[in-house]
Amino acid sequence: xxxxxxxxxxxxxxxxxxxxxxxMPWLIGFIVFFLANYLHTxxxxxxxxxxVAAGGYDLSFSGLENFRHIFxxxxxxxxxxxxxxxxxxxxxxxxxxxxxxxxxxLNRKFKMRGIVxxxxxxxxxxxxxxxxxxxxxxxxxxxxxxxxxxxxxxQTTGLxxxxxxxxxxxxxxxxxxxxxxxxxxxxxxxIVRASGVQILIFLAALQSVxxxxxxxxxxxxxxxYEAFWKITLPIxxxxxxxxxxxxxxxxxxxxxxxxxxxxxxxLHWSFGVSAAMxxxxxxxxxxxxxxxxxxxxxxxxxHT
Amino acid sequence: MxxxxxxSLGGTIALFLFIAxxxxxxxxxxxxxxxxxxxxxxxxxxxxxxxxxxxxTTNNFADLFILMAESWVPFSRYILNSIFIxxxxxxxxxxxxxxxxxxxxxxxxxxxxxxFSIVVLSLMFSPxxxxxxxxxxxxxxxxxxxxxxxxxPAFAFSLGLYLMKQFMEQIPDSLLESxxxxxxxxxxxxxxxxxxxxxxAWLTLAILMFQxxxxxxxxxFIRSEQLRPxxxxxxxxxxxxxxxxxxxxxxxxxxxxxxxxxxxIISQSSxxxxxxxxxxxx
Numbered sequence: 001x002x003x004x005x006x007x008x009x010x011x012x013x014x015x016x017x018x019x020x021x022x023x024m025p026w027l028i029g030f031i032v033f034f035l036a037n038y039l040h041t042x043x044x045x046x047x048x049x050x051x052v053a054a055g056g057y058d059l060s061f062s063g064l065e066n067f068r069h070i071f072x073x074x075x076x077x078x079x080x081x082x083x084x085x086x087x088x089x090x091x092x093x094x095x096x097x098x099x100x101x102x103x104x105x106l107n108r109k110f111k112m113r114g115i116v117x118x119x120x121x122x123x124x125x126x127x128x129x130x131x132x133x134x135x136x137x138x139x140x141x142x143x144x145x146x147x148x149x150x151x152x153x154x155q156t157t158g159l160x161x162x163x164x165x166x167x168x169x170x171x172x173x174x175x176x177x178x179x180x181x182x183x184x185x186x187x188x189x190x191i192v193r194a195s196g197v198q199i200l201i202f203l204a205a206l207q208s209v210x211x212x213x214x215x216x217x218x219x220x221x222x223x224x225y226e227a228f229w230k231i232t233l234p235i236x237x238x239x240x241x242x243x244x245x246x247x248x249x250x251x252x253x254x255x256x257x258x259x260x261x262x263x264x265x266x267l268h269w270s271f272g273v274s275a276a277m278x279x280x281x282x283x284x285x286x287x288x289x290x291x292x293x294x295x296x297x298x299x300x301x302x303h304t
Numbered sequence: 305m306x307x308x309x310x311x312s313l314g315g316t317i318a319l320f321l322f323i324a325x326x327x328x329x330x331x332x333x334x335x336x337x338x339x340x341x342x343x344x345x346x347x348x349x350x351x352x353x354x355x356x357x358x359x360x361t362t363n364n365f366a367d368l369f370i371l372m373a374e375s376w377v378p379f380s381r382y383i384l385n386s387i388f389i390x391x392x393x394x395x396x397x398x399x400x401x402x403x404x405x406x407x408x409x410x411x412x413x414x415x416x417x418x419x420f421s422i423v424v425l426s427l428m429f430s431p432x433x434x435x436x437x438x439x440x441x442x443x444x445x446x447x448x449x450x451x452x453x454x455x456x457p458a459f460a461f462s463l464g465l466y467l468m469k470q471f472m473e474q475i476p477d478s479l480l481e482s483x484x485x486x487x488x489x490x491x492x493x494x495x496x497x498x499x500x501x502x503x504x505a506w507l508t509l510a511i512l513m514f515q516x517x518x519x520x521x522x523x524x525f526i527r528s529e530q531l532r533p534x535x536x537x538x539x540x541x542x543x544x545x546x547x548x549x550x551x552x553x554x555x556x557x558x559x560x561x562x563x564x565x566x567x568x569i570i571s572q573s574s575x576x577x578x579x580x581x582x583x584x585x586x
Contacts, residue, residue, distance in 0.1 A: 012412070015411055015412065015413065016411070016412070016413035016414065018407070018411070018490045019407030019411040019412075019413040019416075020407075020413065022403045022404060022406050022407045022490075022494070023403070023404045023407055023408070023419070025400045025403065025404070025459070026400045026401060026403065026404035026459070026460055026465060027404065027419075028460075029400070029456065029457070029459045029460030030426070030460040030462065032441060032445070032460075033438070033441060033456070033457040033460050034426055034429075034434075034457075034460060034462065035422070035426070036437065036441055037429070037434035037437040037438050037441065038426065038429055038434065040434075040436075040437035040440075041429070041434055041437060102323075102326070105319060105322075105323055106323075113573075114569045114572050114573040115569060116323065116327060117568075117569075117572050118565055118568050118569050118572070119327045119330050119331045119334075120326075120327065120330060121511075121568055122330050122331060122333070122334055122565070123330060124512075124515060125515050125561060125564045125565060125568070126333055126334075126561070192326065192329065192330065197512065200508045200511065200512075201467070201508060203504070203508075204471065204504035204505050204507075204508045205471075205504075207504045208471070208474055208501075208502075208504065235474075238470060238473065238474065239470060239471070239474075241470075242466070242467065242470040245424070245427065245466065246463075246467075249427045249428065249463070252428065265435075265436070266435075271436070278429070282428040282429055285428050286424075286425060286428050289424075289428075
């Protein structure tokens with residue numbers, strides 16, 4: 001029996017109280033470490049930031065001046081911004097399909113599965129700054145101070161992309177489709193590298209599909225193909241949405257427009273402009289995300 | 305239980321080849337690092353460069369240990385720092401994110417929708433962009449130049465909360481209700497029903513956090529030598545002198561990398577598949 005104290009609450013009230021209690025530790029940390037930062041960035045985007053000789057800086061309200069500057073005066077912002085957004089949009093289906101495919105393969109039982117999975121997660125581990133740094137150091141030494149690796153790779157993909165374009169044009173495919181395929185091929189390396197976490201999320205999702213459903217399906221005589229479309233896909237569909245969100249965020253954080261905002265702040269010391277850039281691109285990414293997720297959620301299946 | 309799915313031998317071989325190809329592609333940098341770590345010094349400067357090592361040697365590691373012994377803070381201190389920062393940050397993040405995700409996924413209360421939209425919105429801000437306000441907040445709290453500057457912000461990353469919430473929504477309500485009918489408190493439900501059911505999810509999250517925190521060099525927040533993480537010390541070694549330390553820095557790459565890989569393999573193989581679904585018979 002539950003004892004009820006002096007301040008007895010209704011069942012719903014008690015549930016709400018417990019809910020807040022579970023959330024509280026996270027919420028406090030979030031407000032202190034993250035929300036405050038975002039609000040400050042917002043404030044900087046509508047201010048002109050002047051460095052003070054004594055150290056620190058002064059903020060003075062300047063309205064939408066920074067936004068006007070990046071859209072009408074800045075040499076490259078609009079182009080980089082649009083390209084980054086389109087890049088994210090193209091990457092979503094590529095990464096989702098690739099990672100779902102790999103996850104389905106890795107979800108099978110076979111020898112040394114743990115190690116094979118680790119191999120597919122390697123790019124994520126390699127992406128951490130310290131490791132790339134150490135590898136680059138030794139690479140630099142091996143190559144005699146020349147960073148020959150990346151341009152070489154670009155060149156080979158460039159060649160193959162050209163030949164594919166010619167081939168497709170001969171088939172008479174419409175230009176937009178050719179462009180999409182070319183973009184996809186040129187991005188293969190990027191896609192493979194950026195799919196590590198998504199594969200992991202899909203693996204976790206696949207593990208939560210009840211095996212009893214498959215048993216029933218197979219007793220009823222379904223083929224593995226049918227089982228995939230009618231059991232696996234509907235059950236993991238909410239996590240496709242999750243993966244789309246992760247993909248968008250991950251691609252955005254490493255995109256050229258964020259680099260640009262970073263450079264404006266820490267190379268050119270124009271903090272207001274940098275803040276405006278990040279506010280504009282964040283809002284754009286959010287809209288993009290809402291659109292894509294709204295579209296996918298129509299097909300997603302929820303237990304309730 | 306186990307069903308043999310009929311598949312042609314050709315299809316199996318094709319799948320295997322595909323995995324092997326993509327896998328080899330991904331493993332290339334790792335193989336390269338391992339090879340380098342065991343190359344004797346003269347093979348580093350061969351032209352054209354060789355991918356595979358000819359005469360493997362452990363001299364690079366010996367060099368590294370000599371360099372380590374020269375550092376004026378004992379090297380074990382760096383290792384302890386890294387283990388503490390990574391361990392505390394990962395553990396705290398998983399617990400706090402999971403606890404916050406539980407009511408967001410399974411309870412009804414005022415402000416829930418607003419909270420969740422803030423979480424999603426906050427995913428859009430990249431850490432580079434908020435670097436300055438972040439520094440100010442850390443300083444204001446007095447966390448500057450302490451472990452807390454790296455650990456405590458890790459607790460409140462919104463990505464973990466988002467992931468956990470999505471996975472917890474998959475748990476059927478009836479499972480939680482039956483626990484409550486049997487007299488389980490919310491805490492009991494959380495720890496013995498919800499968490500085991502989303503084990504693949506929080507292990508994934510732990511891997512993500514682990515690799516993020518492990519890769520941290522302390523950056524601008526940690527300036528006392530005795531508080532610096534291992535990665536910082538190792539990077540210093542690699543940057544010491546270019547030709548002489550080529551071998552040592554290759555060994556450093558291997559050491560830094562091997563820890564998250566080991567953690568990944570251990571945590572992935574601890575997921576027992578059937579367990580997650582045993583409680584979910586509707």
